[in-house]
Amino acid sequence: MKILLILLTLSYALMGAVAKDAAFALDFEDDYQTALAKAKQANKPLMLVVVQDPCPYCDRLVEKTFEDAKVKEELENFVALIVDKRGDFPDEFKGTPVPMTYFINAKIEKSTYKNLGYLNAVDFAKMLKGVKNLHPKKIR
Numbered sequence: 001m002k003i004l005l006i007l008l009t010l011s012y013a014l015m016g017a018v019a020k021d022a023a024f025a026l027d028f029e030d031d032y033q034t035a036l037a038k039a040k041q042a043n044k045p046l047m048l049v050v051v052q053d054p055c056p057y058c059d060r061l062v063e064k065t066f067e068d069a070k071v072k073e074e075l076e077n078f079v080a081l082i083v084d085k086r087g088d089f090p091d092e093f094k095g096t097p098v099p100m101t102y103f104i105n106a107k108i109e110k111s112t113y114k115n116l117g118y119l120n121a122v123d124f125a126k127m128l129k130g131v132k133n134l135h136p137k138k139i140r
Contacts (some may be wrong), residue, residue: 018053019084022062028080032089035081039106045131046104047078048093052085057118058099068121074128079106103131 023030029038032048039046051058062082065071083089085098090109093102096116103113113131 018058019051019082019087022051022066023082026062026066026080026082028066028082030082032081032083035079036104036106036109039079039104042079044077044079044106045112045134046106047075047080048089048102048104049080049082050085050089050093050096050098050100050102051082052098055098061099061118061124065119065121065124068125070125071121071128074125074132077128077132078103103134 020030022028028049029035035046049061051062085094093111099118101115102111104110105112112134115127119127
């Protein structure tokens with residue numbers, strides 16, 4: 001019984017490991033409240049990426065798309081956050097298929113745009129340019 005309990009605890013602890021590892025490697029945030037505070041302070045939109053393991057499309061998004069130089073350049077206009085689907089973040093962003101990317105106006109804490117699924121680097125960079133224009137420079 002003790003072994004079963006230990007294995008369950010270990011597997012639960014590893015659920016969010018992929019998102020945390022990706023956040024560390026990409027220099028993204030991995031905590032919603034921290035990322036939201038940074039976005040408010042910087043007056044930037046918050047990009048919330050929801051992933052889970054196993055998910056080959058999530059892996060491609062993290063390993064291919066987010067590593068692209070053009071995408072990294074466009075991401076400077078956002079506070080980027082990556083979380084595991086089973087993690088701790090607002091319920092309104094849970095329960096969706098993965099990968100799901102939300103762009104959140106930090107002042108009102110509402111999504112202004114979302115994208116379901118994997119996009120290659122070229123298409124993701126184009127989306128970032130378009131989304132950036134949805135967010136006014138000064139939000140009242």
